[in-house]
Structure formats: C-alpha cells, structure tokens
Amino acid sequence: MNTHLIGTDVNRIDGPAKVSGAAKYAAEFFAPEMLYAVVVSGTIAHGEISSMDTKKAMEVAGAVEVFTHKNRPHMAWRDKSYLDEDAPTDGKPLRPLYDEKILYSGQPIALCVAETFEAARAMSRLIEVSYKSLTHQTDLAIAVQEAKKIEGTNRTGIEPPPKPRGNSARRLQTPRSSWPRSTTRLPRSTTRWSCSQPP
Amino acid sequence: MNNFEYVHADGLESAATFMAGHAEAKFIGGGTNLVDLMKYNVEKPTALVDLNRLSLREVEEMPDGGVRIGALVTNSDVAYHSLISARYPLLSRAILAGASAQLRNKATTGGNLLQRTRCVYFYDTAVPCNKREPGTGCPAKEGVNRSLAILGTSVACIATHPSDMCVALAALGATVQVTGSKGDRSIPFAEFHRLPGDQPEIDTTLQHGEVVTSVDLPAIGFAGHSAYVKVRDRQSYAFALISVAAGLELTDGLITQAGVALGGVAHKPWRNAQLEQELLIGKPANRDTWHIFQQALLAGAHGFGENDFKLKLAPVTVVRALEQAAHEGAQA
Numbered sequence A: 001m002n003t004h005l006i007g008t009d010v011n012r013i014d015g016p017a018k019v020s021g022a023a024k025y026a027a028e029f030f031a032p033e034m035l036y037a038v039v040v041s042g043t044i045a046h047g048e049i050s051s052m053d054t055k056k057a058m059e060v061a062g063a064v065e066v067f068t069h070k071n072r073p074h075m076a077w078r079d080k081s082y083l084d085e086d087a088p089t090d091g092k093p094l095r096p097l098y099d100e101k102i103l104y105s106g107q108p109i110a111l112c113v114a115e116t117f118e119a120a121r122a123m124s125r126l127i128e129v130s131y132k133s134l135t136h137q138t139d140l141a142i143a144v145q146e147a148k149k150i151e152g153t154n155r156t157g158i159e160p161p162p163k164p165r166g167n168s169a170r171r172l173q174t175p176r177s178s179w180p181r182s183t184t185r186l187p188r189s190t191t192r193w194s195c196s197q198p199p
Numbered sequence B: 001m002n003n004f005e006y007v008h009a010d011g012l013e014s015a016a017t018f019m020a021g022h023a024e025a026k027f028i029g030g031g032t033n034l035v036d037l038m039k040y041n042v043e044k045p046t047a048l049v050d051l052n053r054l055s056l057r058e059v060e061e062m063p064d065g066g067v068r069i070g071a072l073v074t075n076s077d078v079a080y081h082s083l084i085s086a087r088y089p090l091l092s093r094a095i096l097a098g099a100s101a102q103l104r105n106k107a108t109t110g111g112n113l114l115q116r117t118r119c120v121y122f123y124d125t126a127v128p129c130n131k132r133e134p135g136t137g138c139p140a141k142e143g144v145n146r147s148l149a150i151l152g153t154s155v156a157c158i159a160t161h162p163s164d165m166c167v168a169l170a171a172l173g174a175t176v177q178v179t180g181s182k183g184d185r186s187i188p189f190a191e192f193h194r195l196p197g198d199q200p201e202i203d204t205t206l207q208h209g210e211v212v213t214s215v216d217l218p219a220i221g222f223a224g225h226s227a228y229v230k231v232r233d234r235q236s237y238a239f240a241l242i243s244v245a246a247g248l249e250l251t252d253g254l255i256t257q258a259g260v261a262l263g264g265v266a267h268k269p270w271r272n273a274q275l276e277q278e279l280l281i282g283k284p285a286n287r288d289t290w291h292i293f294q295q296a297l298l299a300g301a302h303g304f305g306e307n308d309f310k311l312k313l314a315p316v317t318v319v320r321a322l323e324q325a326a327h328e329g330a331q332a
C-alpha cells in the first residue's frame, strides 16, 4: 500500500478557487428558464393564519406565483405516501403549506416564485399576513404534563408500536441494586453505540 | 432587499447635494454592516451613495502633533499603519480584537463609527423594537439581553454600540471631522455617539447628509502604557461582552494623563473624563487607585436579567486593563 500521503500536507485541488470566490456552489449553476423561490416564514409560534394578502407581492416585476396553503398543489394525505428509506416510521412528515394552522415558530407559510432571485426576495417582504395567536409552551417539562393520549393509534399502513410492558415508575422507586441485570450482552464491537447499556 | 438607486460620489459637495434631495438615501463605505442590514430588511435606503472614489484614504501627521485618519482608510490599514502601531498601539489592538481579517480589510473608519447595534430584536423584523420602529416597544428588557447595556439605558432601549475601534478612540479622546451642506464641523468623540433616551432610533449626532471625512487623534497616544482587554464568548470573531481601553502616562509611578473607556456596557463607549481627573490624575498607579476609580465609573450600573453578570465582570475588567496598561511600560 502506498502511504506517502499520511503525514504530508496536501493542498486541496479546489483550494485556490474556494478562497478566491471562483468556486461554484450548487446555487450558482443556472439552467435556461429557471425560476427562483424564496420561503416566507411565519412569525408566531402557535395559532393560525387568519388572512394573507399576496397582491402587492404579485405586482413586483418578474413575479410568477405566490404559493400558500390556499393554492398549493395537491399533497398526498396518507403519512405512508411520504415514507422512503430514510424517513422515520413514526411521527408526521413535513407537509409545507398544508393548512392555516401554525404549529411552530418560523413555519413556512408561503413560497414566492419569480424570474430572478431578487424579485422573489422582494416579493417575500410584501406578503401581508394576519394571525390568530394561541398561547405557546416552550418548557418541555410543563408540556409533558399537558400531553394527551391519542386514542385509536392504528394509523393506516403503519405498524402500531408494541404494547407497553413492565412498570418503570414502580421499578424506579426500588433500589437500583435490586434491578435485574440484563442477561443478553451486546456484542463487544457495538457496545459503544448502545444507549440502553446500564451506565 | 428592495431595489435602490446606486451612485458614486465624486466630490464632497455633490454628495451633499444628492443627499439633500434624498431623505432616505445612505452613504456606503465598506458595506460590511449596511448591506447585511439591507438583506435583513432592517435598513431600506432608496439610494446608496458610494464614497469609495473620494480621496479620504490617507493617514497623516498633523501640525499639532496628532494624526489624521481619513474616513475611507480600512480598519486593517489603520491597525497596521506604522504611525498608528508605534504611537497609538491601543487603537491597533482594539481594531485587531474585532471582526475578522476579511472584514477589517473591507470595513472603513467612517463605517465603523456608524455601525449599528447587534441587539437580536433590532435584526428581527417580525418583532417590535423601538430602535428599528419607534414606538413599538423594547422586548429586550425582559428578553434576550445577554449582550446589552448596563449603563445609560432608557425605558425605550438598552442596546449597546458594538464597535471595538470606537472604545479606543473614546479613550484616546479623538475628534470626528464631518462635512455637509451646512459646512464643516469638528465633533469631540464623547459627543459623537448618543445615549438612547426617548429617541433610540438615533445613534449619533451626525445629521442626514453629513459625511465623516476623518478621525483625528491627539498628540498623546499612550504609547508607553496602554491596554485593550476584550471579554467575549469566543476568543475570535465575537463581539465584546465587556471591553476596556485604558491609556496612561506615568511619571515616577504617578499618573499624569489617563483615558479609560468601556465597550459592551452602553449605547456609546462609556468614558467619564471628569472622574479620571479626580480619581486618577496625580494618584499612584496601583490597585487601590483602580478600585476607587472603577467604583465611581460604574456607579448606577444595573442589569436586566441575562446581562446581570456584567455587573461583576465590568469592575474586574477595568482593574485588569489598568493594571495591564501600568505594567506594560515597565516591561517594554
């Protein structure tokens, strides 16, 4: 094996291009008739959009369209349709511009599309939004108290989680020394990845 | 960012004339602060007047023994200029403690003076801010205020001026030369920036259309005894939580001249020349002197929650800077 590279300083092939600004980023490759989009984010943490006026944005020279929850293209409604090899099997997929509900601060609420990036950005500043704000909770410990159990957990096409077993609350009240030791030992090479190992 | 007109000033007079006819126009120097703020939609000038073709790029000695720094001299060129590093090392150190090499290469002397606060609410157009939109309120007082002021605050605003360079210029007692349609003015550094009061939207006493032409340094540069101590979250590329510029002249262990200014504590570099006269001049250069001075200088400071730590950090930083300044000469 040729190991002359180990311990030697080697210049990056694209180093000069990067420091001089000549290197191209993905966003700097242009295709003919390409359009540009800028996302508008919501400014409240919880509530709903009561109205949205996109008229002024559409008056910007080069404006093509403003997408909102009112005019977005059709979106699959079953969670399963969003599954791919990477998606977690639990939880909900992100459905941008799905409806008027605001679930978190900075949620995308509109997409401004234009012939130039500058026009799209100018449009994004001209969208007028009014909200119906609800109170938000950012303290996880308090939010857990208010958590509700969702009934009917059998969501279409997705395996339900296994039934709970044991009683962790009661177990935690007993001294640690009386806990049963795990009988299955993880293979040595994988132990450092495991979070379930007793500390 | 919105569309705007872009013109080059080819003379100070034509720049003033253009400005007189454009109430929403702004000058641009290096653009390192203004362009950022335009991208954030905080600054919305209808026109930019580029000053870079004006011949304000000299650092020159003055007949009175002082040094004049042209408004377009970059922060790097000031910091590394032989006159400055030899005679005003405090200024070099303060500049080099700020931003990054790339930014300092671009940033100008005039622009550094007029850079705006880094208060996070000022930058976020989705929230109220009296400085950005007068009358809307100041969420920083009960919110994120770790980097904000403990002195000279008002009900309307508790922002800090973020510059390092200006803290040194305050300690040195510089003079800002400006020109506009109403003629030339010399503004003592202490009067250039203002406290927020009930008009936090106004940072300085510069009038619309007035150009900063130079910053003049006095003959005394504290070359023998000076220190710039900047306390920040990271050792590089971070704004000051507290900074102190201290310059001393000593004769036989007694203080004959002094200039001490703080950054990160107020809407302007914080200096009190009268207290320096009373509590430093003629006194021995030792810790007891620094303590008495520090207590008087920081009297009345109060925190807003997240920034309460500055009440403890400011006094020790003043003492450390003065101690360092006094000892520096002994070693040199």
Ligand SMILES: Cc1cc2nc3c(=O)[nH]c(=O)nc-3n(C[C@H](O)[C@H](O)[C@H](O)COP(=O)(O)OP(=O)(O)OC[C@H]3O[C@@H](n4cnc5c(N)ncnc54)[C@H](O)[C@@H]3O)c2cc1C
Pocket: B026, B027, B028, B029, B030, B031, B032, B033, B034, B035, B036, B051, B071, B072, B075, B097, B098, B099, B100, B103, B106, B107, B108, B109, B110, B111, B112, B113, B114, B115, B162, B163, B164, B165, B210, B211, B212, B213, B237, B238, B239, B240
């Ligand atoms: C990432 C980052 C980190 C930074 N860190 C630090 C730091 O640690 N410490 C620090 O001190 N600074 C720091 N800075 C701020 C930097 O010092 C300023 O942005 C710079 O000094 C501004 O100079 P400029 O010439 O680019 O000003 P510009 O952006 O061109 O202008 C700023 C303002 O000054 C006005 N102006 C410019 N020149 C004149 C003139 N001659 N007459 C009248 N008005 C004029 C403009 O109209 C504008 O309002 C940082 C900046 C960035 C972006």
Ligand code: SF4
Pocket: B117, B119, B120, B121, B122, B128, B129, B130, B131, B132, B137, B138, B139, B140, B141, B148, B156, B157, B158, B159, B200
């Ligand atoms: S401190 Fe000043 S800049 Fe910050 S939110 Fe309050 S008014 Fe705005």
